[in-house]
Amino acid sequence: MKKNAKAVRYNKWGYIFLIPFMVVFVVFQLIPLVTTIYNGFFENYMTGLLQVGPNFVGLENYKKLFEGGDVWIYAKNTMIMWIMCFIPQIFLSLLLRAWFSDVQLKLRGSRFFKTVMYLPNLIMASAFAMLFFTLFSDNGPINSMLMQIGFIDTPYKFLSNAGSARGLIALMNCLMWFGNTTILLMAGMMGIDTSLFEAAEVDGATSTQVFFKITLPLLRPILVYVMITSLLGGLQLFDVPQILTNGTGDPMRSTMTLIMFLNKHLYSKNYGMAGALSVILFIISAILSFLVFKVTGNDKRKG
Amino acid sequence: MENQKKQKGMSIHARRMIAYIVLIVVSFFCLFWFYVLFINATRSNGELQKGFTLIPSSHLLTNWKNLVNGTLPIWFGMLNSIIVSSCSAVLCVYFSTMTAYAIHAYEFKLKKYIYPFILMIMMIPTQVTALGFVKLVSNMGLEDSLIPLIVPTIASPVVFFYIKQYMESSLPLSLIEAARIDGAGEFHTFNAIVLPLMKPAIAVQAIFTFVSSWNNYFTPALILHDDKKKTLPILIAQLRAADWLKFDMGQVYVMIAFSIFPVIIVYLILSKHIVQGVALGSVKG
Numbered sequence: 001m002k003k004n005a006k007a008v009r010y011n012k013w014g015y016i017f018l019i020p021f022m023v024v025f026v027v028f029q030l031i032p033l034v035t036t037i038y039n040g041f042f043e044n045y046m047t048g049l050l051q052v053g054p055n056f057v058g059l060e061n062y063k064k065l066f067e068g069g070d071v072w073i074y075a076k077n078t079m080i081m082w083i084m085c086f087i088p089q090i091f092l093s094l095l096l097r098a099w100f101s102d103v104q105l106k107l108r109g110s111r112f113f114k115t116v117m118y119l120p121n122l123i124m125a126s127a128f129a130m131l132f133f134t135l136f137s138d139n140g141p142i143n144s145m146l147m148q149i150g151f152i153d154t155p156y157k158f159l160s161n162a163g164s165a166r167g168l169i170a171l172m173n174c175l176m177w178f179g180n181t182t183i184l185l186m187a188g189m190m191g192i193d194t195s196l197f198e199a200a201e202v203d204g205a206t207s208t209q210v211f212f213k214i215t216l217p218l219l220r221p222i223l224v225y226v227m228i229t230s231l232l233g234g235l236q237l238f239d240v241p242q243i244l245t246n247g248t249g250d251p252m253r254s255t256m257t258l259i260m261f262l263n264k265h266l267y268s269k270n271y272g273m274a275g276a277l278s279v280i281l282f283i284i285s286a287i288l289s290f291l292v293f294k295v296t297g298n299d300k301r302k303g
Numbered sequence: 304m305e306n307q308k309k310q311k312g313m314s315i316h317a318r319r320m321i322a323y324i325v326l327i328v329v330s331f332f333c334l335f336w337f338y339v340l341f342i343n344a345t346r347s348n349g350e351l352q353k354g355f356t357l358i359p360s361s362h363l364l365t366n367w368k369n370l371v372n373g374t375l376p377i378w379f380g381m382l383n384s385i386i387v388s389s390c391s392a393v394l395c396v397y398f399s400t401m402t403a404y405a406i407h408a409y410e411f412k413l414k415k416y417i418y419p420f421i422l423m424i425m426m427i428p429t430q431v432t433a434l435g436f437v438k439l440v441s442n443m444g445l446e447d448s449l450i451p452l453i454v455p456t457i458a459s460p461v462v463f464f465y466i467k468q469y470m471e472s473s474l475p476l477s478l479i480e481a482a483r484i485d486g487a488g489e490f491h492t493f494n495a496i497v498l499p500l501m502k503p504a505i506a507v508q509a510i511f512t513f514v515s516s517w518n519n520y521f522t523p524a525l526i527l528h529d530d531k532k533k534t535l536p537i538l539i540a541q542l543r544a545a546d547w548l549k550f551d552m553g554q555v556y557v558m559i560a561f562s563i564f565p566v567i568i569v570y571l572i573l574s575k576h577i578v579q580g581v582a583l584g585s586v587k588g
Contacts, residue, residue, distance in 0.1 A: 013489040014409030018417065021402040025458040028451075029424070032435025039434060092329070099322045104315055107322060115574040116330045118581065122570050124518040126536040127563045130543055131340055134555055141339055144354040175333060180581060187582040207318075229426070236428045239520050239536075243543050259430050259521070266434060266525060274434045282431040289426035 033282070040275030046268070053272065061276035071261065071277070077166075077249075078257045081241075082234030084170035085177070090226070092174075093181040094219075098211060100182070101189060117179030125176070125239035132172055133159070133244050162254035165245070169255055172240050177233070181226055188222035189215075224295050232288045235281065238263065337567070344556040351552045366553035370561070373554060375538050376530050377561065383527075384517055384534045384562075387452045392513040395456040396466075396505045397498075403467040404497055408479055425460035430521060437525050447529045452522065462508045469504035469583075507580030510573060514566055535562040 040061055044054035065071050096117075100110050107113075120128070135142050136158040143155040158164045196218075200210050238259040241249065247264070249256025258281060265274035343351060347362040370377060406418050429436075440451045474497065482492045498505070520536035527533050533541075542550070542558060570577060 010483070010489060011409050011411045014405045014411040014414065016489075017401050017405035017409075017493070020398045021421075021458050021463070024398075024455060025424075028436065028439070028455040029427075029432055029458065032432040032439050035435030035438055036432055039438075095325070096329075099326075105319050105322060107319070107326070111575070111578075113326050113330060114578050116333050118574070118578055119567070119570060120333055122514050122518075122566050122577075123563050124520075124536055124539070124566070126518070126520045126539045127559050128336075130539050130555075131336060131559050133543065134343075134552065134559075135336065135339060139352070141343065141351075141355040148354060179333075183578060183581045232426055232428070236430055238430070239518075242520075243540055246543050262430065262433070263521070263525075266437065271434060271438075278431045278434055282427070285426065285428055285431065289423065292426055293423055 036275050036278045036282075038275070039271045040279045042272050042275070044272045045270040057272070061272045062280075065273060065276050065280070071258070071280075073253065074249075074256050074258050074261045077253075077255060078234065078237055081166050081170050081173070081237060081255070081257070082231065084166060085173040086227070086230055086234070088170075089174045089178045089181055089230075090223075092178050093185055093226075096178075096182045097185040097189070098207075098215065100186060102207070104207075114179070114183065117182060119179070120175045121177065121180050123176070125172075126243045128172060128176070129240045129243035132168055136168060159244070160251050162251055165251060165255050169237075169241050169244060173234075173237070177230070181230070184226055185219065185222060188219060221295060225292060228288050228292050228295070232285055232292075235259075235285060235288075337563075340556055340560055344553065344560045346553060346556075348551045348553050362553060363557070366551070366557040369551060370554045370557050375542065375558065376533070377535075377538065377558065379531045380533055380535045380538045381561075383449060383532060387449050387523075387534060388513045388516040390449075390453045391456040391516040392509040394453060395459050395462055395512045396509045398457040399459055399462040399508065400466050400498060400501055400505060401493065402463045403470050404493055407467060407470045407474065408476060408497075421460050421463060425464060433522065433525060436522070440526055445526075447527055447532045449527075449532065451526055452516070452519075452534075456512060456516065459512070462512060465508055466501060466504050469501065474500055503576075507576060507583075510569070510577060511580070514569075517566060538562075 039054075041056060041058060042054040043052060043057045043060065045052050099105055099107060100114075134140055137143075138155045138157055138159075142158075143152075146152050146156065147154075156164070158168060196214055197210065200214055205213070236259055237257045241255045241257055242260055242263065245255055247260065249260060258277070262274055262277050262281070265271075265277065338357075339355075342357065342359050344366060345363040346356075346360040347365065350360055350362070402421075406414060406421075436451075440446055443451075445451045478496065478500075479492060482496055487495070518536065519534075520540065523534045524537050524540065527537060539559070539562060542555060
């Protein structure tokens with residue numbers, strides 16, 4: 001551009017305007033990150049009233065973390081619940097996206113439906129979990145409803161059963177996120193040339209063919225983006241299972257997630273283990289973020 | 304059936320019917336829980352024990368009074384939640400716009416490192432730095448204070464990115480140039496010209512920041528211990544941790560309703576902008 005020469009004396013303002021962001025970032029994110037990593041190398045916890053450490057122990061915390069075996073169980077729980085939530089969610093979102101953007105169908109009230117579907121995303125996850133806890137408790141409304149219509153004779157113990165407890169958590173997360181995913185998929189399609197679809201229609205392609213041969217390949221970058229960000233979100237699964245099970249991860253720790261485990265260590269002030277676990281989670285999310293960056297990076301440069 | 308039109312798979316009518324049925328079922332699943340919440344909030348504990356019904360009762364006010372006079376400091380909770388969420392929203396959008404402006408309008412040497420850097424830290428979850436954050440906050444003597452929940456939102460890469468995207472499409476650099484020729488200072492230009500132009504993006508992000516801060520449970524629970532400083536999600540967790548069978552269930556439902564209905568009301572008023580905002584920002588790039 002031609003303004004280059006003049007612009008030079010303004011450029012220091014670029015730095016000045018960046019100061020608040022950078023200062024806050026360094027103080028509240030970077031320093032805590034460094035402290036967290038640092039703490040991972042120390043033995044530092046309470047047994048009863050006795051404070052142990054902080055003593056430098058090298059990688060001992062990491063060894064303990066992986067040899068203890070618990071972390072694998074919680075990682076598995078987190079993954080299972082994420083998959084239980086993600087698969088129905090992505091199917092539903094793809095289906096709804098296809099219907100909403102199908103010009104032949106001419107669905108009415110799509111704004112109303114979109115509004116309703118996005119609503120659960122904004123609800124306080126802890127309140128939503130508390131609501132589900134009361135609704136699905138052994139003598140709660142859902143059980144009495146099921147009994148009133150004669151579907152079951154005795155209350156079904158939703159929260160004492162690994163499958164149904166995980167199912168409830170997945171259901172809640174699915175409800176909270178499918179609307180968002182649908183809107184993202186639709187937005188991702190907006191930039192795509194509609195002439196492709198018109199051409200397919202002229203050639204007499206069925207809607208199933210259009211979906212698999214045109215829509216899906218075009219959607220792939222967005223699908224990958226949605227999947228990785230959803231995985232990142234799944235890794236952070238906390239509020240819902242924490243409130244639903246009161247932090248115990250019951251039944252039999254089958255709904256205990258990695259962040260709940262971290263939260264437990266933070267509460268019991270076992271800073272060594274908390275640090276080691278945080279570093280692991282940081283590395284996993286850094287890899288996932290890097291993938292997101294790679295997938296979308298090329299487009300972002302163009303702005 | 305008319306077979307001529309049916310060459311393209313299922314007839315359009317049948318497909319439309321299926322689409323509507325699925326949409327209605329899905330919408331039902333989205334709204335059902337909140338309907339039950341509303342109904343149950345109006346029923347007394349005795350009525351709630353008797354079983355489920357779809358008809359509201361008349362005990363909403365009684366439940367509400369019991370809750371207010373009970374042990375949970377809900378007014379403090381509400382007040383703290385409002386303070387944290389609104390301050391976060393204001394600070395976050397103001398400074399994110401400023402950061403976006405710095406990257407958008409100026410050419411400086413470190414820009415080509417700083418911009419990708421901000422994008423890269425965008426996805427790092429706050430939970431992984433929680434340990435260091437809690438230690439820092441207690442070293443600063445800011446435990447039981449709302450400040451550590453508000454100030455960190457100044458550095459919000461996601462909000463920055465959204466506003467940056469919007470700026471690219473609606474803030475021509477020639478306008479800034481014109482302001483300079485008129486002799487306006489850079490800071491003044493930002494406040495008087497850039498901010499008003501960014502209003503649509505700022506509004507959407509202010510809502511999102513407000514809501515996510517309203518709903519945030521993890522960090523506040525680690526920092527706030529004093530009953531009078533707690534935000535609503537912590538009070539909900541407390542309700543869950545209490546021996547809930549002893550509770551009056553009517554009160555529990557009113558408490559849940561109390562903490563989510565403000566967001567529902569705001570959403571119903573602004574839903575059009577919010578849904579559009581999600582569509583505009585997130586992946587498009």
